Amino acid sequence: MAAPTRGFTGRPRNPDANLPPGQYATDGFPVLSAGPTPHVPLPDWTFEIDTGSATHQWTWEQLQALPQENITADIHCVTRWSKLGTAWRGVSLDTLFEEVESEAEYAMVHSYGDYTTNLPLEDLLDGKAWLVHEFEGEALPSAHGGPVRLLVPHLYFWKSAKWVSGIRMMDQDLPGFWEVNGYHIYGDPWREERYS
Ligand SMILES: Nc1nc2c(c(=O)[nH]1)N[C@H]1C(S)=C(S)[C@@H](COP(=O)(O)O)O[C@H]1N2
Ligand SMILES: [Mo]
Numbered sequence: 001m002a003a004p005t006r007g008f009t010g011r012p013r014n015p016d017a018n019l020p021p022g023q024y025a026t027d028g029f030p031v032l033s034a035g036p037t038p039h040v041p042l043p044d045w046t047f048e049i050d051t052g053s054a055t056h057q058w059t060w061e062q063l064q065a066l067p068q069e070n071i072t073a074d075i076h077c078v079t080r081w082s083k084l085g086t087a088w089r090g091v092s093l094d095t096l097f098e099e100v101e102s103e104a105e106y107a108m109v110h111s112y113g114d115y116t117t118n119l120p121l122e123d124l125l126d127g128k129a130w131l132v133h134e135f136e137g138e139a140l141p142s143a144h145g146g147p148v149r150l151l152v153p154h155l156y157f158w159k160s161a162k163w164v165s166g167i168r169m170m171d172q173d174l175p176g177f178w179e180v181n182g183y184h185i186y187g188d189p190w191r192e193e194r195y196s
Contacts, residue, residue, distance in 0.1 A: 015084060018074055020189035023082040030081060031143045034177065038112040038163050045147055047131065048166035051102040058096070060147065063131065066091045071130055073153035075160070076189040088151055090132030093124045104169035108176060109150055112163040116176035118185070119152065119159055121169070128154055131164060156187040156194070 015025050042060045049056045058066075071088045107124055109117050123129065129152045133140050140146035145162025152159045158178045179185050184193040 018084055019082055020076055021192050023076055023080055023189065025084055026081045027083075028081075029083060029144070030077070030079075032077065032079070032157075033143070033162065034115060035113055037142050039142060040112050040147065040163065042147060046166075047096075047148065047164065049096065049100050049169070050166060051100060051104065051169045054101070056096075056100055063091055063133070063148070066095050069130065071132065071151065071153075073151070075153050075157050077157045078183065078187070078189075078194050082189075087136050088130065088132040089134035089137075090130040090148070090151065092127060093129040093131070094127065096131070097125060102169045104171050106170040106173045108168045108170055108174065109159075109161045109164060110166045110168065111161045112165045114177070115161055115163075117159050117161050118170075118174055118176045118179055119155070120173065120186075123152060123155065123159075124167075128152065154188075156184075156189050158183060159187055 019025060045060045047058045047063065068089055069092055071090070072085055073088070074082060074084045075086055076082045105121050107119050107121050109119065129150060131148050132151045133146065133148045135141070135144060140149060148164055149162045150160050150164045173185060175185060182195050184196050187193050
């Protein structure tokens with residue numbers, strides 16, 4: 001009897017098909033920070049969603065008590081490096097927004113330090129965004145945004161705010177830090193929305 005063939009299982013995917021235009025894949029993990037790395041002790045860490053009429057706050061312990069998800073995603077920096085198949089662990093923004101009532105359609109994400117970045121609320125919901133606290137099975141290093149960063153892999157990586165501290169809901173789409181400084185207001189890597 002003929003030995004079973006291995007077929008095509010386990011064949012690596014074609015990396016080019018996963019690379020948006022103008023991007024190259026890297027195995028490294030560059031650090032890009034506009035300022036110094038803030039260090040927030042876990043007992044002092046909070047995440048807050050402010051709708052304008054109500055605030056919702058989570059401590060580190062409360063975040064850990066929520067359902068945790070493992071996420072594998074490709075990330076794309078506007079400076080042209082992409083990193084395919086990165087593994088993260090954290091809480092879906094859907095879980096956090098379950099208890100939030102707001103009519104506002106836009107979000108300004110705030111970080112410890114002065115960084116901000118804007119997104120439409122719909123880009124944070126329906127399994128598209130997470131607060132992550134682990135990278136490749138280890139606590140997220142502070143250089144990469146630990147203890148907790150936003151992960152929004154379908155947009156350029158500047159939207160994935162490191163050292164995230166909260167979200168303010170907005171009725172209109174106002175630009176954040178890099179968006180004020182010439183980056184695109186939305187930042188879809190597949191449409192090369194790099195600069196405005
Ligand atoms: N708070 C904060 N978040 C940030 C940044 C920053 O300077 N400050 N840089 C952004 C940019 S431009 C990129 S490409 C990624 C880089 O994340 P990394 O340093 O983990 O690669 O973080 C994004 N989030
Ligand atoms: Mo970036």
